[in-house]
Amino acid sequence: MDAQVSNDSLENLLNTSVQYLDNHNYHKGIQSAMNIIGLAGDNNYYLYHAHNNLGTAYEELRDTTRAKSHYKKSLKYATAANDDTLLMWAFNNLGNIYSESNRDYQKGIAYYNRVIDLAIKLDNKEELIAPNINIAWTYLDKNQSSKAKKYLDNATKILENRPLSYINAEVNTLYGRYFLALNEVDSARVYFENSVEIVDRDSLEYEGAEAYKWYAEMLFRNGNYKEAFSALKKQNIYESIVSDYQKTTQIQAANARFDVNQYQKNLELVKKDKQYQQKIIEKSNEKLILLVVAAIVLSIILIFLYKINSSRKILINELKEKNLELQKSKEASERLSNLKTQFFSTVSHELRTPLYGVIGLTTLLLEDKSLKDHKNDLKSLKFSADYLLALINDVLQINKMESKEAKLEYISFHLGDLLESITKTLEFTRIQNKNTIHLKIDQDVPQFLIGDSVRLSQIMVNLMGNALKFTERGNIWVRVKCLSATSEQCKLRFEVEDDGIGIPQSKQKEIFQEFSQIKPANYNYQGTGLGLPIVKKMLKLFESDIHLNSIENKGSNFSFEIYLQIDKEKVVLPQLEINNANNSISEEMQKDLKSRILIVDDNRINQIVTKRILEQKNFECEIAQNGNEAVEKVRNGNFDLILMDVNMPGITGMEATRKIREFNELIPVIALTAVEVEEFREEIHSAGMNDIIIKPYDTQKFYQVVYRNILPVTL
Numbered sequence: 020m021d022a023q024v025s026n027d028s029l030e031n032l033l034n035t036s037v038q039y040l041d042n043h044n045y046h047k048g049i050q051s052a053m054n055i056i057g058l059a060g061d062n063n064y065y066l067y068h069a070h071n072n073l074g075t076a077y078e079e080l081r082d083t084t085r086a087k088s089h090y091k092k093s094l095k096y097a098t099a100a101n102d103d104t105l106l107m108w109a110f111n112n113l114g115n116i117y118s119e120s121n122r123d124y125q126k127g128i129a130y131y132n133r134v135i136d137l138a139i140k141l142d143n144k145e146e147l148i149a150p151n152i153n154i155a156w157t158y159l160d161k162n163q164s165s166k167a168k169k170y171l172d173n174a175t176k177i178l179e180n181r182p183l184s185y186i187n188a189e190v191n192t193l194y195g196r197y198f199l200a201l202n203e204v205d206s207a208r209v210y211f212e213n214s215v216e217i218v219d220r221d222s223l224e225y226e227g228a229e230a231y232k233w234y235a236e237m238l239f240r241n242g243n244y245k246e247a248f249s250a251l252k253k254q255n256i257y258e259s260i261v262s263d264y265q266k267t268t269q270i271q272a273a274n275a276r277f278d279v280n281q282y283q284k285n286l287e288l289v290k291k292d293k294q295y296q297q298k299i300i301e302k303s304n305e306k307l308i309l310l311v312v313a314a315i316v317l318s319i320i321l322i323f324l325y326k327i328n329s330s331r332k333i334l335i336n337e338l339k340e341k342n343l344e345l346q347k348s349k350e351a352s353e354r355l356s357n358l359k360t361q362f363f364s365t366v367s368h369e370l371r372t373p374l375y376g377v378i379g380l381t382t383l384l385l386e387d388k389s390l391k392d393h394k395n396d397l398k399s400l401k402f403s404a405d406y407l408l409a410l411i412n413d414v415l416q417i418n419k420m421e422s423k424e425a426k427l428e429y430i431s432f433h434l435g436d437l438l439e440s441i442t443k444t445l446e447f448t449r450i451q452n453k454n455t456i457h458l459k460i461d462q463d464v465p466q467f468l469i470g471d472s473v474r475l476s477q478i479m480v481n482l483m484g485n486a487l488k489f490t491e492r493g494n495i496w497v498r499v500k501c502l503s504a505t506s507e508q509c510k511l512r513f514e515v516e517d518d519g520i521g522i523p524q525s526k527q528k529e530i531f532q533e534f535s536q537i538k539p540a541n542y543n544y545q546g547t548g549l550g551l552p553i554v555k556k557m558l559k560l561f562e563s564d565i566h567l568n569s570i571e572n573k574g575s576n577f578s579f580e581i582y583l584q585i586d587k588e589k590v591v592l593p594q595l596e597i598n599n600a601n602n603s604i605s606e607e608m609q610k611d612l613k614s615r616i617l618i619v620d621d622n623r624i625n626q627i628v629t630k631r632i633l634e635q636k637n638f639e640c641e642i643a644q645n646g647n648e649a650v651e652k653v654r655n656g657n658f659d660l661i662l663m664d665v666n667m668p669g670i671t672g673m674e675a676t677r678k679i680r681e682f683n684e685l686i687p688v689i690a691l692t693a694v695e696v697e698e699f700r701e702e703i704h705s706a707g708m709n710d711i712i713i714k715p716y717d718t719q720k721f722y723q724v725v726y727r728n729i730l731p732v733t734l
Contacts, residue, residue, distance in 0.1 A: 024058045029065045032058070036072050045076045052076070063100035067093050067109070074112060087116050103137050107146055110134045114150065118157040128154050144177050148186060151177070155193050164200035171197060188217040188226040196233055204241050211237055215253070227257035373624075378715040380624075383631050427560050428700060431586045432472035435460055438497060440720055441479050448487045449495075456483075460499045465509060467589035474557050475581075481550035482515040482577050490519030490574075508584045518574040527567055531555050614659040614729055615639045619649040619675065620691065621667045625714070629662060629691075632718060633725075646675030653679050658686060660729045663708065665692040673706035680707040687728040 032055050039048030055069035074089035090112045097105035110130045118127030131150040138146040151174040158167040174190055191214035198207035211234040218227035231254035238247035381400050384390055442449075442456055449456060479497075486495045498514040522530065531551050554577075555565050561581040569575035616638050620626050630640045641656070643649035645667055653661065661679070665672040676688050690703050693714040703711060710724050 024060070026062070026065075029055060029059060029062065033065060033068050033072075036069070040072060040076055040079075043079075045080060049073060049076050063096045064102070064105070067096040067100060067102075067105050070096065071108065071112065078112075078116065083116060083119075087113070090116060103141055107134050107137045107141075107143075110137070111150060111153075114153060118153060121161075124157055124161055128157055131157075147177050148174055148183075152186070152189060152193065155197075159193060159196050159200070162200070164197050167193070167197050184217050184221045185223050185226050188214050188221075188223055188230060191217065192226070192230045192233055195230075195237065199233065199237050199240070204237060207237050208241075215250075218257070224257050224260045228254055228261055231257060380628055382718050383628070383635075386635070427471040428473065429469055429584070430472060431467055431469050431589055433466055434464065434468055434499065435466065436723070437472055437476055438479065438499070440717060441476060441483060442497075443719060444480065444717055445483055445487055448484065452487055452490060453492045454487055454490055455494050456487075457494060457496045459497070461501055463501045463504070464499050464511060465501075465504075465585045467586035468509075469584035469586045470581075471560070474560065478554050478557050478579070479513070479515070481554050485550055486515050486517035486519065486575070486577075490517045493518045493574075502580065504585070506585070506587075508582050510580060510582050512578060512580045514576060514578045516574065516576040521571040521573050522567070522569040522575055523571050527569060531565070613637070613639065615641065615657065616660045616662060616725075616729075617641050617643060617649060617652055617656070617658045618662050619643045619646065619667070619672065620662075620664040621645055622664075625664070625691075632721065636722065646670035646672060646678075649675050650678045653683060653686065660725065661686060661688045662691050662712075663688050665690050665703070673703060673708070676706045676708050689724060689728060 032051055036048050036051035036055065039045070039051060049072075052069045052072040055065055059065040059069065070089045070093040074086045074093060077083075077089065078086035090109065094106070094109040094113065097109045110133045114127045114130035114134065116127070117123045117130065120127070131154045134150040135147060138144070138150070151170040155167040155170040155174070158164065158170075171190060171193055174186075178187060178190065191210045195207045195210035195214060198204075198210065211230065214230040215227070215234055217223070218230050231250050235247045235250035235254060238244075238250055377400070384393075438458055438460070442458060445456075483495065483497060494517065496514070496516040498512075498516070500512045500514075502510045502512050504510070551565070558565055558579055558581070561579075563579050563581045566578045567575065568578075616633055618626060618629050618633075618640055620629065620642070621644060626642050630642065633640050641652065641658070643652050646669055649661070649663065652658075661676075663672040663676060667675075670678075672690060672692075679686070679688065684707075687709045688707065689710045689712055690708045691712050691714055692703075700711065710728055712721060712724050
């Protein structure tokens with residue numbers, strides 16, 4: 020029967036429904052739309068319009084749940100009809116529903132944008148006006164004025180040469196709201212005055228009430244209270260007209276709502292009655308159906324259990340295979356990780372060994388007075404070598420942190436000596452940028468501490484190096500304060516402050532990420548971007564964190580707090596100033612020492628560098644090419660100190676030391692190594708070595724370690 024209904028009949032029913040709704044006769048309008056649904060069959064065009072009318076009716080009756088449901092159904096039929104115009108209308112209606120919601124207004128904007136896409140596709144400029152205005156209106160209502168401007172401009176461009184006064188009034192009001200939100204009162208005033216002129220001229224009640232409401236708000240904010248009062252009076256006039264109309268409409272809607280509710284109840288009763296009759300009809304077949312269903316279910320269960328059992332066996336076999344693959348992958352991953360660690364360790368040694376020669380020879384040449392004219396070039400060469408060494412150390416340190424191999428060492432050190440040594444290491448950078456370093460250690464900070472001096476040194480080198488690099492003709496303050504102390508340990512606060520370029524607020528989190536750098540427009544700074552990430556990760560080992568306080572163009576302050584143990588047993592030799600061993604030992608004392616040192620190293624350049632550095636302090640040096648030769652020379656000779664390279668062909672430095680300790684337990688043996696010490700510090704000490712020097716080394720640190728070990732023997 021449904022298929023025999025002509026399109027003309029459906030069109031008449033549709034027009035009737037629309038007329039009822041226009042006259043606010045919602046009961047008959049809904050009934051007509053329901054009749055269309057019952058008669059339209061699979062005619063998607065009329066099914067769309069029927070559900071669209073139902074959505075409109077329920078929206079005006081403020082039943083947004085039913086309105087939304089019918090609008091979604093209308094979208095479904097518009098899609099099935101493949102009609103872009105119907106789709107535009109459906110999207111626009113859903114946009115109106117969702118845009119009123121504080122929670123789902125973004126869905127409304129998304130629907131409006133789909134209307135815009137379709138209108139552009141159809142080259143229908145008229146249909147572009149409403150969604151652009153609606154999006155702008157929604158953003159302004161949600162206090163997102165910056166997003167509204169684009170859509171207002173789009174609507175204005177389309178409205179050119181189109182005398183649609185009520186739309187022009189709305190657009191001017193929205194422009195006024197936009198500029199009012201930006202606190203640009205003069206611009207807002209121009210648009211509000213345009214809007215009120217249009218509504219007064221064309222007697223636009225709805226638009227007039229809205230325009231004068233915001234016009235009064237603008238005047239009030241600007242302090243024009245009399246004009247604001249006049250605008251409010253005009254608003255009240257327009258709102259009273261709208262209110263009278265709305266009261267009539269609301270009375271009709273209320274009556275209609277009652278009729279519609281009654282109609283819905285009647286429909287529900289009819290449905291229930293039909294359902295009851297259907298149940299009576301189905302009762303007769305229920306037992307048969309239950310038996311059939313039970314038989315089918317039982318068969319399915321049996322089949323299901325059989326398949327489960329079969330699948331279980333398959334899954335167990337697959338699991339065994341996957342576990343085997345996982346075990347192989349785990350072993351391969353561990354092997355690769357070990358190879359990576361071994362690779363970095365080897366690279367560390369191979370890179371540091373030639374650097375030792377470069378830095379050592381450069382240091383010696385700098386002290387040669389005959390090369391005075393080349394002093395600046397030699398300083399540049401040494402700085403480049405030191406920079407390369409720092410880069411190698413940074414890469415290796417990041418690798419160690421990522422592999423979670425890094426652990427704190429606990430050795431005794433002199434804090435003042437450590438900071439003075441760092442200051443001298445950074446001397447070239449300080450001079451290059453014409454900076455001044457101010458080092459202040461509070462008197463209540465213990466001289467000798469126990470902790471990981473190597474990592475503390477790396478932290479301070481990175482912080483002080485950054486301060487020097489990003490400051491020109493300025494000052495760097497390095498402060499150490501004792502916050503609290505017991506007989507066993509103390510809590511120290513380290514600060515590195517500069518008056519350099521500072522760090523923008525937006526970059527203050529980013530700089531602690533690996534390979535991240537600040538790149539000011541007027542500066543060119545080199546670096547890997549690893550320094551601060553290394554500092555942050557190292558401080559985690561100390562169970563601490565880095566704190567930054569910086570103002571752009573004024574400077575930065577980096578600080579951290581760590582606990583260090585107090586070395587109460589350390590004895591300070593009165594004749595040895597720790598701060599600078601080169602200056603503290605007199606020339607006469609150096610001549611009187613006449614100490615003999617055995618240098619054990621397989622590298623020719625390293626032998627020359629170490630020997631020449633020692634001879635500058637009047638030490639007598641002898642060289643052994645390998646571990647076996649060293650053992651024989653010590654057995655047959657008389658030496659006050661041994662500098663033993665750890666990695667040598669044949670027997671290693673540690674093996675040679677063990678052999679020496681079999682017949683000589685007193686002679687100091689200092690390990691020379693280009694490999695990371697943390698990896699085998701305990702093994703070095705257990706072999707009988709007294710101290711460690713990492714190549715390439717700072718000359719002053721080298722002298723300190725030598726004197727520290729040789730003086731107790733010779734004095």
